[in-house]
Amino acid sequence: MSGLTMPPSDKATLARRAEIVADMRSIVPGEGVVDAERGMRVFESDGLTAYRQLPMVVVLPETTAQVARILKYCSDRNIKVVPRGSGTSLSGGALPLEDAVLLVMSRFSRILDIDYPNRVVVAQPGVTNLGISIAVEQDGFYYAPDPSSQIACSIGGNVAENSGGVHCLKYGLTANNVLGIEMVLMNGEIVRLGGKHLDAEGYDLLGVMTGSEGLLGVVTEVTVRILKKPDMARALLVGFPSSEQGGQCVADIIAAGIIPGGMEMMDRPAIHAAEAFVQAGYPLDVEALLIVELDGCGAELDHLIGRVEEIALKNGSVTCRISQSEEERLNFWLGRKAAFPAVGRISPDYYCMDGTIPRKELPRVLHGMRQLSEEYGLRVANVFHAGDGNLHPLILYDANIPGELDKAEAFGADILRLCVKVGGVLTGEHGVGVEKRDLMGEMFNQTDLDQQMRVKCAFDPGHLLNPGKVFPQLRRCAELGRMHIHRGRMPFPDIPRF
């Protein structure tokens, strides 16, 4: 592990491993407990493969009652627990710990209710993101948030990461499309938040659970909103001689009051890699390629496509193709969707970053990235959720060259610092996990972080659930609860009051 410090292992727990495994077997009978090294290997890392660790034991429960018993058992004995969905996290959120139970939710794989009048689906957390859309596809419905990993990632993992996708600009993130959850707290209590109705009552615990990276509770059921598919979608594929022009085109489209279903940009290295891989017919002599997808009824698309084309031309586009068929539209997307593997072909390894910036800062950030690229001697290709400012720089490196991984990580950290400096954030959709944990100080001061950790204390005061993720430093809840009260003077006493 390159320089990553995890919470110290609890020797007492490790010494009792055999007993713990036996107790887990009594809670989850059958195949649901894996303790042999061979069986546990597949779980040693998630999508952030640079980090690996075998867990103490892997448990795959099937019912909420089992999850509650496991957590209560672990809570009573001070045993750590790491929840895991499909293991596609790109930030190491599901990275196991040597002395922790790895709680794998993949056997929670049933869809419990499809309710068209209320337009919701109730699913167990191990159902894949795409699985939900497939279940309602024959009736013309779908689940809008569509991470590129949607064939594999679980809806529970989506809630934990507040995942996004290319259609989030118009249809929102996971947080905007989840209406309710059932979860189990570390102490074994089962709590339901929201349901089929809008606006959960009381504090917005659903809001804080979404994106909490498995640190607050284990999600055991999810109620999501589904939407009727738009009548049709059409896309424009637009090339620009500079990223400034591409960026300005995006700004002008939005300023014209148009919110496309998706708006994606690629830079020259990404265009070339994608074209070499899938031959989508992308122009190779442009610096920025923009895909603008509009969806809705035919009348709307006819009306808006002309306006978008006009805006593109005004911003100096050198190529502009408008999809004339569904096949052509999908072809526009082919290269973008294959961008990651395409980059994987031109480099032994790549490291995917995930910062968000105010859109107007794009030229400045791309420029800064080019400078950093020269300094570090590593290439970088960019794909960009242009509509919402979410950048995915892909840093190309070779893990077999000693020191290159460290160099790639340092380069990545510098890119994220740059994002924060221009008013952006460390992570748009992949989560903090272990990857960006030690960069949290770039965005938050200690008071900010302490208040976040206090929220953790309300849910899991013993720091047993997924410790070592998100927060650079684990502070005990008792310490966080202490108050330093200064003798306050009556403030601004010269202001008239009555």
Place this chain on the structure above:
Amino acid sequence: MTIFTPSSSEEVLSAVQWALSAEEPLEILGHGSKRGIGRPVQAAHTLDLSGVSGVTLYEPEELVLSAKAGTPVAEIEKLLDDNRQQLAFEPMDHGPLFGKEPGRGTIGGVLAANISGPRRIKAGAARDHILGIHAVSGRGEAFKSGGRVVKNVTGYDLSKTMAGSWGTLAVVTDLTFKVLPAAETETTLVLHNLTDDQAANVMAHAMGSSAEVSGAAHLPVLVSGKVAGGTLSGQAATVLRMEGVAPSVAWRIAHLKDLLKAAGEMQEIGAEGSRALWRDIRDCAPFAGGKKPVWRVSMAPSQGHRMIDALRREAGVNAFYDWQGGLIWLEMAAGPEAVALRAMIRRFGGGHATLIRAGEPERASLDVFEPQPPALAALSARLKAEFDPKGILNPGRMSSVPAI
């Protein structure tokens, strides 16, 4: 009794720090336009945020706006309107319901009460549009969360935690919202004389179509005359709103008419009339100004009218439905009937009821907000304690047990 009127976030911080050291609770106020909602706060002192005001950043092309907590919503809406943009969640104006002037309310209050309007079914509530905050906790500490960009999963989303917290966790001093383009035009389709049951079906049908309906409400005959200047009076009205560019709206209206043709006679209301109609629905105009208790009930859309049908057999109620039937505005003929109502909601699949309008004695003695099951109530109380351990911010506004 002291009224603190800070004009900056630093002054808010020192007021909270003083309250903490003196262990003197504060009532947190913007314009006080929603002061009649919630349990009466037991606090000798008031922290009035209306002086912490002003838009601090607005970049239309970036779809982002920041303002200090005391900024009037009306000022923000005017500014957005001048740029053909809007707060897409369509925040309700509570003035009319309480018999007060319209146009009051601060942006901080919008988040604290997690306000929304008819477009909630399509665009979400305040919680779905907040991007970042600065706030002062009950620990007397200034902290921030979130940022100014839409895609952000850096740390816990404490901005959302403030939504619907009614000032009981922290005093928010600065807010950043996502803003969106306003629709170029809108048209509302009216269906007449449907029963609640038929209307629920029609609304579900419309919402389940690709017509992108942005408002679906049903006004039974007793309330239909009290909106849009009485133009719909005399029979029940089921109303469906379409927004967007003109050719798209026209096409979708035609599509919807075809889809719903079995439901009988239909009428279209043009942009201006449509705006007035939905403003009335948003602001609960049918029950404006009265004194009778008013509930806001949130349920699965298909269950709302069934619950009301059963409730009518136990109590005198007057109701209308927004959000496809999932939001029920309920005026009681006599007392609030909290226990009967909540039991009925549970019987029909669950949801929650908030007593929006009632006299002080009722609000002090009843659960204004839906009581929570023990594990959830305990979790909420622990969260409150982590933000406001001494209970100095709006104590008891949301609940008496535990005091939140």
